[in-house]
Amino acid sequence: xxxxxxxxxxxxxxxxxxxxxxxxxxxxxxxxxxxxxxxxxxxxxxxxxxxxxxxxxxxxxxxxxxxxxxxxxxxxxxxxxxxxxxxxxxxxxxxxxxxxxxxxxxxxxxxxxxxxxxxxxxxxxxxxxxxxxxxxxxxxxxxxxxxxxxxxxxxxxxxxxxxxxxxxxxxxxxxxxxxxxxxxxxxxxxxxxxxxxxxxxxxxxxxxxxxxxxxxxxxxxxxxxxxxxxxxxxxxxxxxxxxxxxxxxxxxxxxxxxxxxxxxxxxxxxxxxxxxxxxxxxxxxxxxxxxxxxxxxxxxxxxxxxxxxxxxxxxxxxxxxxxxxxxxxxxxxxxxxxxxxxxxxxxxxxxxxxxxxxxxxxxxxxxxxxxxxxxxxxxxxxxxxxxxxxxxxxxxxxxxxxxxxxxxxxxxxxxxxxxxxxxxxxxxxxxxxxxxxxxxxxxxxxxxxxxxxxxxxxxxxxxxxxxxxx
Amino acid sequence: xxxxxxxxxxxxxxxxxxxxxxxxxxxxxxxxxxxxxxxxxxxxxxxxxxxxxxxxxxxxxxxxxxxxxxxxxxxxxxxxxxxxxxxxxxxxxxxxxxxxxxxxxxxxxxxxxxxxxxxxxxxxxxxxxxxxxxxxxxxxxxxxxxxxxxxxxxxxxxxxxxxxxxxxxxxxxxxxxxxxxxxxxxxxxxxxxxxxxxxxxxxxxxxxxxxxxxxxxxxxxxxxxxxxxxxxxxxxxxxxxxxxxxxxxxxxxxxxxxxxxxxxxxxxxxxxxxxxxxxxxxxxxxxxxxxxxxxxxxxxxxxxxxxxxxxxxxxxxxxxxxxxxxxxxxxxxxxxxxxxxxxxxxxxxxxxxxxxxxxxxxxxxxxxxxxxxxxxxxxxxxxxxxxxxxxxxxxxxxxxxxxxxxxxxxxxxxxxxxxxxxxxxxxxxxxxxxxxxxxxxxxxxxxxxxxxxxxxxx
Numbered sequence: 001x002x003x004x005x006x007x008x009x010x011x012x013x014x015x016x017x018x019x020x021x022x023x024x025x026x027x028x029x030x031x032x033x034x035x036x037x038x039x040x041x042x043x044x045x046x047x048x049x050x051x052x053x054x055x056x057x058x059x060x061x062x063x064x065x066x067x068x069x070x071x072x073x074x075x076x077x078x079x080x081x082x083x084x085x086x087x088x089x090x091x092x093x094x095x096x097x098x099x100x101x102x103x104x105x106x107x108x109x110x111x112x113x114x115x116x117x118x119x120x121x122x123x124x125x126x127x128x129x130x131x132x133x134x135x136x137x138x139x140x141x142x143x144x145x146x147x148x149x150x151x152x153x154x155x156x157x158x159x160x161x162x163x164x165x166x167x168x169x170x171x172x173x174x175x176x177x178x179x180x181x182x183x184x185x186x187x188x189x190x191x192x193x194x195x196x197x198x199x200x201x202x203x204x205x206x207x208x209x210x211x212x213x214x215x216x217x218x219x220x221x222x223x224x225x226x227x228x229x230x231x232x233x234x235x236x237x238x239x240x241x242x243x244x245x246x247x248x249x250x251x252x253x254x255x256x257x258x259x260x261x262x263x264x265x266x267x268x269x270x271x272x273x274x275x276x277x278x279x280x281x282x283x284x285x286x287x288x289x290x291x292x293x294x295x296x297x298x299x300x301x302x303x304x305x306x307x308x309x310x311x312x313x314x315x316x317x318x319x320x321x322x323x324x325x326x327x328x329x330x331x332x333x334x335x336x337x338x339x340x341x342x343x344x345x346x347x348x349x350x351x352x353x354x355x356x357x358x359x360x361x362x363x364x365x366x367x368x369x370x371x372x373x374x375x376x377x378x379x380x381x382x383x384x385x386x387x388x389x390x391x392x393x394x395x396x397x398x399x400x401x402x403x404x405x406x407x408x409x410x411x412x413x414x415x416x417x418x419x420x421x422x423x424x425x426x427x428x429x430x431x432x433x434x435x436x437x438x439x440x441x442x443x444x445x446x447x448x449x450x451x452x453x454x455x456x457x458x459x460x461x462x463x464x465x466x467x468x469x470x
Numbered sequence: 471x472x473x474x475x476x477x478x479x480x481x482x483x484x485x486x487x488x489x490x491x492x493x494x495x496x497x498x499x500x501x502x503x504x505x506x507x508x509x510x511x512x513x514x515x516x517x518x519x520x521x522x523x524x525x526x527x528x529x530x531x532x533x534x535x536x537x538x539x540x541x542x543x544x545x546x547x548x549x550x551x552x553x554x555x556x557x558x559x560x561x562x563x564x565x566x567x568x569x570x571x572x573x574x575x576x577x578x579x580x581x582x583x584x585x586x587x588x589x590x591x592x593x594x595x596x597x598x599x600x601x602x603x604x605x606x607x608x609x610x611x612x613x614x615x616x617x618x619x620x621x622x623x624x625x626x627x628x629x630x631x632x633x634x635x636x637x638x639x640x641x642x643x644x645x646x647x648x649x650x651x652x653x654x655x656x657x658x659x660x661x662x663x664x665x666x667x668x669x670x671x672x673x674x675x676x677x678x679x680x681x682x683x684x685x686x687x688x689x690x691x692x693x694x695x696x697x698x699x700x701x702x703x704x705x706x707x708x709x710x711x712x713x714x715x716x717x718x719x720x721x722x723x724x725x726x727x728x729x730x731x732x733x734x735x736x737x738x739x740x741x742x743x744x745x746x747x748x749x750x751x752x753x754x755x756x757x758x759x760x761x762x763x764x765x766x767x768x769x770x771x772x773x774x775x776x777x778x779x780x781x782x783x784x785x786x787x788x789x790x791x792x793x794x795x796x797x798x799x800x801x802x803x804x805x806x807x808x809x810x811x812x813x814x815x816x817x818x819x820x821x822x823x824x825x826x827x828x829x830x831x832x833x834x835x836x837x838x839x840x841x842x843x844x845x846x847x848x849x850x851x852x853x854x855x856x857x858x859x860x861x862x863x864x865x866x867x868x869x870x871x872x873x874x875x876x877x878x879x880x881x882x883x884x885x886x887x888x889x890x891x892x893x894x895x896x897x898x899x900x901x902x903x904x905x906x907x908x909x910x911x912x913x914x915x916x917x918x919x920x921x922x923x924x925x926x927x928x
Contacts (some may be wrong), residue, residue: 117839128887136887140879147875151868154848155522158855 008359019072044111051166054105056459059305062451063104063232066312069440070224071097075308077320078217078432081327083130096122096221105359109157109168110310112152112237116193120146120227124221127214129408134175138209143204149193153225156189160241170292173241174465180244190238191253197230198286200253200337211279211374216323219275222313224281229307231289236303240465247467250294251383257294260394263285267401274322274332277407278315281358285311291393292373295386296466298459300376305455306370308446310357310441314366317354321347325411334407339416347426348412350434355408357441359401361387370397382467471533472511473541473581475523479575480504488567488607488922498556501570505552505847508577515729516542516925529649530588536782537584538709539925540713540789544580544706545794548573549704554904555698562609562696569699572602580873583714588648590712596634596759599707600627606702607695615918624689630677650721668722669925671732675718678711681771682740682866685764692760697809700756701800701925704763709789709901712770716785719774725906734775735863741768742870749877756809759799762835766792767848769867774862776853783923784849789920792841795831798908802828807893811880815890824894825885827909832878834912837871842915847871849919887903 044052056064071093083089099119105110120143126308127139157168163182164172178186196203211219239246263284271277293302324347325340326332341348357364360371378390444451484504485495516538537605550635552573560566579598586592604627608620642648647702675849680688692700754759770792771786800826806813818825834843853862884890915922 114839118845121833125886138884140876143879144872145877148869148872151872152865155851155861155864155868157854158852159846159861161852162858163855386532437842467542 004221011048017415037370038347039147041107044108047103048110049166050110050176051108052111053107053169054102054111055107056105057060057461058455059232060104060458062305062309062455063228064101065103065144065307066107066228066408067097067100067225070220070316073320073433074217074224074438076429079215079429080185080270080321080427081323083213085129089126091250092122092126093217093221096196100221100229101224101344104138106230107170109161109170109173109214109237111168112185112233113154113157114231116153117150119226120150123226126218126273127210127342130215130218132213135207135213136215137208142206142210145146145203149196149203149307152189153193156186159186159189170236176241178242178244180248181330183245184248185236185245187242187249190242191234191249194233196231196237197233199230199281199283199361200256200287201263202256202289204260205367208276208279211282212273212275216275216319216326220316220319223279224316227282228308228312229284231304232287234268234293235304237460239296240462244465246294247296247382250296251385254291254294254383254389256386257287257291258389260284261291261393261396262399265403268403269399271403272334274325274334274411277334277403278318278322281400281403282315284400285315285358288373288393288396291389294382295373295380296382296463297378297380298377298463299372301459301462302452302455303372303374303376305370305459306444306451307366307373308371309451310365310444313437313440317350317441318358320430320433320437321351321354324426328426329363329466334410337411337416338414339412341412342416344426346431347434349440350431351412352408353438353441354403354434357445359404363442363445365441365448368445413416416460471525471527471750472515472520472522473508473545474578475525475533475586476508477504477578477581479506481571481578484567484571484574488565488571491567493781494560494566494803497567497570497779498552498560501573502552502928503550504548504574504578505545507861508732509542509549512541513536514579530591531585532580533585535926536718536786537581537713539786539922540584540710541581542791542925543786543922544584544710545577547588547706547709547790547797548702549800550576550794550904550908551702551797553587554797554908555701555804556903557700561726562698563611564660566607569606572606573702575602578683578704580706580710582828583710584717585719586714589649589650590648592718593631593634593638596711596716597712600631600678602628602700603703604709606699607691609699610696610712611680613694615694616696619691622687622694623691626677630674630684633670633677634674637667637672638760640664640667640670643667648692650718655657660736663916668896670729671718675715676737677712679708679715679767679770680764681737682744682764685741685744688764689757689760692763693754693757697756697800697804699798699868701804702761704759705793705796707879708763708767710795712767712773712785712789716773716781719777729776732861734771735860736773738768738775739863739866741771742867746870746873746877750873753811753879754809755806755811755814758811759796760805762766762874762877763796766771769847770833770872772850773866774829774856775853777856777865778856780849780853780856782926784846784853786926787814787842787849787915787922788846790911791834791846793839794908794912795843797827798831798905799835800911801905802894805894805897805901809897811884812890814881814884814891815888817885817894821897822893824897827905829882830887830912832881832907834916836875836878840913842912842919844916 041051041053044050053081096119099115102115102117104110104114123140124143128135131139160173161168163178164176199207211223261284264280267279268280270282289304292304357366360366374390377393380386484501487500491497511522528781559569569690578600579595582595583589586595604620604624607623608616610616640663644661644667677684742765745761745768749758749761749765752761770785770788774779819866830841837847851864
């Protein structure tokens with residue numbers, strides 16, 4: 001990929017490869033859906049008893065599907081952006097996709113760590129080379145944050161490795177019974193890494209800056225998929241392995257999530273920058289997902305599964321619109337925009353639908369996921385504060401409606417000004433992408449059953465290991 | 471055995487070559503040939519037990535797979551070092567042949583350090599390594615900084631050698647023998663003289679590997695010495711002394727480790743802290759690398775701290791990863807016109823290949839997966855966690871590793887993200903090829919570390 005010099009051919013090849021990945025993941029879902037085909041295990045470093053073991057279970061399939069769907073969308077929607085050294089840009093993008101897929105597929109802890117870091121490096125370079133003015137400081141903060149988190153996680157991995165009689169195998173780790181008092185601190189070794197990635201308040205400070213400064217294509221990867229790494233890792237690599245620690249700290253983490261949700265929503269209301277607004281809304285949504293995981297019941301975790309997919313799709317839709325507006329009008333300030341709906345009706349309609357999904361209106365995908373999560377939090381048997389959590393989190397729906405509708409109002413309605421007078425309808429590739437997203441929003445919103453079935457077994461398997469009641 | 475004798479012979483040969491050969495290129499090629507033969511002879515001894523010189527050492531030297539494997543790494547690194555930087559040695563001064571001869575004498579000391587079995591041989595090896603280094607440090611005769619560094623190194627070095635001799639004398643007094651085997655038998659009971667001797671030995675060895683709080687000479691010496699020789703000192707020599715340290719530990723401290731563990735934990739923590747924090751504030755890449763070498767020594771100390779089955783694999787891997795990466799970074803640094811971080815600005819545009827390999831070296835030093843540095847650090851952490859106690863130290867160490875990422879990435883930032891005209895002197899295609907090979911080795915070791923460690927067992 002680094003060898004391709006021509007910009008257009010680099011784009012074409014990247015798109016082709018990402019579509020190829022999509023086809024493979026769809027095949028994995030349908031034709032070859034049996035255990036043998038979806039597992040690959042080979043010894044890697046035999047001295048350490050470490051295997052190159054990758055496998056797909058239901059939740060892996062769902063999130064890999066998300067990754068596979070997102071990358072072609074990202075490539076198509078940013079087709080008109082030009083990058084200096086496009087071959088390197090697209091090569092690094094595909095490398096980050098490989099790393100992300102690896103994280104979701106790894107069934108061996110060391111391999112997981114390996115991919116976890118590997119996904120970070122290309123993104124760091126992407127943002128730092130092609131980002132905005134303050135990119136260097138912002139992405140460096142991001143890098144150091146996540147690097148600290150992952151190194152602490154590495155200590156945790158090594159510790160569990162010895163507890164598990166020198167094995168990195170996921171199933172062995174699941175069946176492990178680590179002493180509860182050890183789990184209390186072991187939990188944090190892992191959780192800090194995941195919390196930084198998600199990000200959970202107060203580990204979130206890197207996020208708005210990085211989202212703002214990164215090129216939009218990279219921001220889509222970061223917010224659409226990379227954030228899910230943290231959520232996903234909590235479900236697969238934290239909850240079943242240290243169930244007692246998970247239970248013990250549940251209320252503390254829930255409190256952090258709630259603070260983060262309210263805080264991020266309030267800041268989002270005051271934001272004038274479109275990118276920062278979406279960034280803060282993302283913090284609020286991820287906070288809810290984390291809250292629902294700690295509810296430790298089926299409705300909650302299934303909701304998280306569904307919402308991981310939905311949120312990825314929705315937020316990429318929002319970024320596509322942000323990108324389209326920014327490239328066309330050269331500004332992201334809400335106060336400088338207005339009245340776009342008259343000039344660009346197609347974009348307006350599609351954005352309104354995506355925005356409604358973002359605030360979880362019925363019939364959109366957001367509704368199903370969020371409803372299940374709220375239901376999970378409400379009926380959670382592991383905490384005494386279920387109702388309280390639920391009511392505080394409920395406020396966030398209202399707040400999210402405030403900032404999302406406010407955003408639409410400021411961009412599309414009201415009086416057009418000198419800048420937006422010159423507006424023209426959006427280009428076809430962008431509209432195609434948005435239409436695909438809107439179609440997905442309605443399909444999952446009306447008929448989420450296939451997806452829920454997909455993750456059903458793996459959620460059950462995980463619930464077996466974690467404490468579901470006081 | 472092959473290595474000790476051959477490197478000494480070749481060193482003498484190099485010395486005389488300066489008189490008889492006038493062409494610089496011939497002398498250079500002679501040295502490179504010597505390093506290559508040295509490497510081959512050592513591999514032959516390691517893999518096929520082919521021994522050229524049979525000498526009865528009466529148990530004073532032991533040639534086990536650990537020592538021989540390290541020799542292989544050291545000689546391979548030396549070969550790479552000569553291939554990449556031999557041309558720059560010529561620029562230091564007029565006595566090119568002598569510098570190369572001294573390097574071969576140091577290699578002789580390195581191979582004794584990896585195979586000693588009595589304290590006398592340890593002392594001898596440390597001295598054989600040190601004395602040529604004092605000369606090499608001061609080889610830039612007209613440069614005041616180089617002279618200062620040489621004097622400082624010499625004074626501090628002789629001081630620590632004196633402490634080492636004192637320690638050895640006390641141990642001899644307590645056990646009646648120089649043999650390492652006797653020490654471990656005697657050490658079970660607490661004997662004040664023996665303990666005092668061991669403590670002095672520990673201090674002097676810590677001094678030699680520049681562990682805090684005995685590190686003060688390092689930045690000045692590394693900074694003052696001509697950069698080509700700093701590269702040699704900071705990599706091959708440092709790793710060799712660590713290997714000697716591990717061997718010594720094996721025999722002397724191993725069984726009484728719990729008693730020593732707190733002392734060593736203190737040294738590790740202090741070394742990591744001082745090395746990493748001070749490196750952050752440096753403006754010159756060369757000085758940053760000096761502090762980074764202190765910080766890396768802190769990590770290598772984990773091999774001693776958690777003395778168990780992972781330590782030897784770990785230190786072998788660490789010395790390979792660290793030496794390769796640091797030699798590479800120094801080789802590029804020598805070519806830079808400006809040694810500050812700003813001197814690297816915009817290098818990626820001028821020299822994309824050099825910037826790319828330099829990035830791989832820096833990532834390896836920072837311990838990013840898919841480079842050799844990751845598994846090196848990983849083994850060290852495993853060795854430390856294995857013991858189950860002192861987890862705070864491990865967490866402290868990983869936090870320091872994160873700090874280290876800060877200053878390594880500053881170079882990457884300068885190369886890729888900042889605008890400027892980072893200037894390099896001419897970089898020949900051969901030079902680039904070598905660096906690409908080194909980068910390839912680092913990535914291969916980062917994916918399959920067992921390629922190296924497997925030789926410890928077979």
